Amino acid sequence: MSANNRRIRRIVVALLFEHGAMTKEAMAALLAKEKSVRNIPSPHSLSSILCKNSQIIAVGTQFVENAIGIKTQHLVYDVDRNIIRDKEDITHTRSPTVMTPSEKRKASKCPPCGRVRVLREGEDICLACIRKINSPKRKD
Numbered sequence: 001m002s003a004n005n006r007r008i009r010r011i012v013v014a015l016l017f018e019h020g021a022m023t024k025e026a027m028a029a030l031l032a033k034e035k036s037v038r039n040i041p042s043p044h045s046l047s048s049i050l051c052k053n054s055q056i057i058a059v060g061t062q063f064v065e066n067a068i069g070i071k072t073q074h075l076v077y078d079v080d081r082n083i084i085r086d087k088e089d090i091t092h093t094r095s096p097t098v099m100t101p102s103e104k105r106k107a108s109k110c111p112p113c114g115r116v117r118v119l120r121e122g123e124d125i126c127l128a129c130i131r132k133i134n135s136p137k138r139k140d
Contacts, residue, residue: 005049008037009098013055013079013090021059021078024050050077055084055093083131092118092127 008031015030016022022030024046031037031046041049050056060076083093091103096116099107106118110126117126 004039005041006098008041009049009053010094010100011037012049013053013094014087016056016077016079017084017087017090021076023062023064023074023076025064025074027077050075053098054095055079055090083128089127092120094118 011031011034012027015027015034019030024043027050028040028043028046031040040046051058056077057080058075059078061073062076063071064074065071079090080093084090094103094117096104096107099118103118107116108119109116110119110129112125112129115126115128117128119126120130123130
């Protein structure tokens with residue numbers, strides 16, 4: 001993966017955290033306004049970036065009208081707000097393919113789940129495992 005895609009994947013997560021759930025078209029519009037992004041990814045590439053990022057989940061669908069008036073259903077994406085609750089949590093949930101070089105040096109393997117993550121100070125398991133353990137049990 002090129003460095004540009006890594007940077008875009010980091011920016012996409014930050015924008016979703018700040019602005020909330022949105023479609024890939026809305027994300028492309030925000031990326032166009034972002035000063036550090038020179039080339040906006042194609043719709044297919046942006047869709048791939050959103051789907052393959054472990055920090056991002058699909059939260060619903062929305063009808064979007066294209067240029068010729070046909071309405072299609074598009075996924076609405078957001079960060080996983082059960083795990084990412086503040087801006088600092090973003091760095092603690094990144095996968096190694098998206099990490100910066102300094103984050104890769106700090107990263108270590110989480111014993112329970114086996115993911116390579118930047119662990120929080122004083123913790124020996126990753127943030128996803130902490131939030132899974134401390135989350136209230138759902139009643140089905």
